[in-house]
Amino acid sequence: MTSTTHPKVSDRVQNMNESATIKMSQKARELRAQGHEVISLSLGEPDFDTPEHIKEAAIQALHDGKTKYTPVPGILPLRDAIVDKFKSDNGLEYSVNQIVVSNGAKQSLANACLALLNPGDEAIILAPYWVSYIEIAKLAGGKPVVVSAGIEQDFKVTPKQLEAAITDKSRVVMFSSPSNPTGSVYSREELEALAEVLRKYPNIIVIADEIYEHINFGDKHTSIASLDGMLDRTVTINGFSKGYAMTGWRLGYMGAPLWIAKACAKIQGQTTSGANSFSQEAAVIALRNKSDEMDIMRKTFEKRKRLVSDKLREIPGIQVPNPTGAFYIFPNVSSYFGKSSGVTKIANADDFAEYLLTEAHVATVSGSAFGNDDCIRISYAASEKELNTALDRIKAALEKLK
The missing domain is CATH 3.90.1150.10 (Aspartate Aminotransferase, domain 1)
Incomplete structure (x- = not known):
């Protein structure tokens, strides 16, 4: 036997x-x-x-034969639309080469961690956090360092807590605002206080998950990348799943410093390549033709x-x-x-x-x-x-x- x-x-x-x-x-x-x-x-x-005009745009793209492989970082019309969206909605200035479109914001997060973390690097994660942050950081070889805020703080980490967590191994800070799971939103003043700490540590990159940007019941959304000195050290991640009710379309994107965007496109080129063609065509319409x-x-x-x-x-x-x-x-x-x-x-x-x-x-x-x-x-x-x-x-x- x-x-x-x-x-x-x-x-x-x-x-x-x-x-x-x-x-x-x-x-x-x-x-x-x-x-x-x-x-x-x-x-x-x-x-x-999903709003009807977005679905119709995808159908039209299929009829027009938009069914072929797409460029790894995304089709140019969509990246152009994302550049304009970042400028008008968030006050962020990017070139099209700084935009990478992925198969959902989750892939954008994974690309960023894979591009930035070496084994043993620390990823500071503000808690409560979205369930996948920890596992994505670990998958990339990083060591998650959790900084927690309870209900008495409206689940928002203070600058003092953030600074206490920083070491010479700290490489990234990850958080979402509006937050999954809490629904809490960091105000402009609160983000500025965190940015004041981070400016002391130029080697730390911020990964800001803004997928819930359009579901905001209070003050206008603020991107941490829009604050002084933060654009060149922040990866801003967004997508279409939540605000546009496009979960099954699997389409996310990032705006990032050019060196990070290139690294993420390189990773994506060896894993999934470009996101699907007709979803991207429809996403252009979603961004360009906003509806009530x-x-x-x-x-x-x-x-x-x-x-x-x-x-x-x-x-x-x-x-x-x-x-x-x-x-x-x-x-x-x-x-x-x-x-x-x-x-x-x-x-x-x-x-x-x-x-x-x-x-x-x-x-x-x-x-x-x-x-x-x-x-x-x-x-x-x-x-x-x-x-x-x-x-x-x-x-x-x-x-x-x-």
């Missing part, structure tokens, strides 16, 4: 955690398959359809935020923040830790989210996935009817805990 040796996946895969948002979504699907009516508030996906639908979506999300916030405040023991962007709320649920339904005991946020799924049939995501063990993330990218039902179920389920 001969022994059989099984192939082993690489260490990088074994050391990589599965996306918590995708994992929770899978659990919700399994419960639905068993016949349960599950309301999913776990995924960051607008429930709106984006503003309607933003106002709808703001209305839903108020609904969810008010319903959460009716539940004893939950600390409710006031998010001013994105479509998430990140309540502190730690007062329920140690309580039990008689069957299930809640020890942490993971248990809390699991309990809501199995008892209330509402899918949320544990804050542990985002670097905060006291909170859960609730997405309000769902209808008002679903949100009302989900929050009523949550309240009823929590009343069973003693």
Whole structure:
């Protein structure tokens, strides 16, 4: 008898955690398959359809034969439109050679980390953070250094905290504003205070994730790259998934110093090459021909935020923040830790989210996935009817805990 040796996946895969948002979504699907009516508030996906004029542009591109390979950094008309967008919306001056279009903003983030991090380099990540930041930094060989802010700080890191985390190995700082998972938005003054620290350390590059830029309920969005001295040391990442309800189109982009843009295009050229052709053609129209639908979506999300916030405040023991962007709320649920339904005991946020799924049939995501063990993330990218039902179920389920 001969022994059989099984192939082993690489260490990088074994050391990589599965996306918590995708994992929770899978659990919700399994419960639905068993016949349960599950309301999913776990995924960051607008429930709106892509605006009609953008879909028509993609259809026209197909009819026009725009089905061939595209240049690795993106088609020129789209990069031109992105240059104009950065200038008019963000006050950022780029040439087309500083723009790289990718298969989603997530690829843009990965390209930037792969271009900038050597093994052992430290990536300072402001927490709460989007689930993939840690794993992307690790995949690139970097060492994540998490700097955390709780609900008492509106989940925003202070300049003092940032400076305390900087060492001679610090290479990048990554954060999102508006934030996933908290919905918090760094004001211009708050960004300026962080930039004042970073100006002392010219070797550190900022990776600013601005994918939720257009879902902002407060003051005008500020890009950290627009502040004095920051343009030449910031990678500004954006895309079409959230503000334009184009999640399935998989289209993101960056504006960056030329040397970083060239490095990212080089990486992309050896992995995926250019993003798909007709999505890029449609994205030109999205940027050039803005419609009222984006503003309607933003106002709808703001209305839903108020609904969810008010319903959460009716539940004893939950600390409710006031998010001013994105479509998430990140309540502190730690007062329920140690309580039990008689069957299930809640020890942490993971248990809390699991309990809501199995008892209330509402899918949320544990804050542990985002670097905060006291909170859960609730997405309000769902209808008002679903949100009302989900929050009523949550309240009823929590009343069973003693």
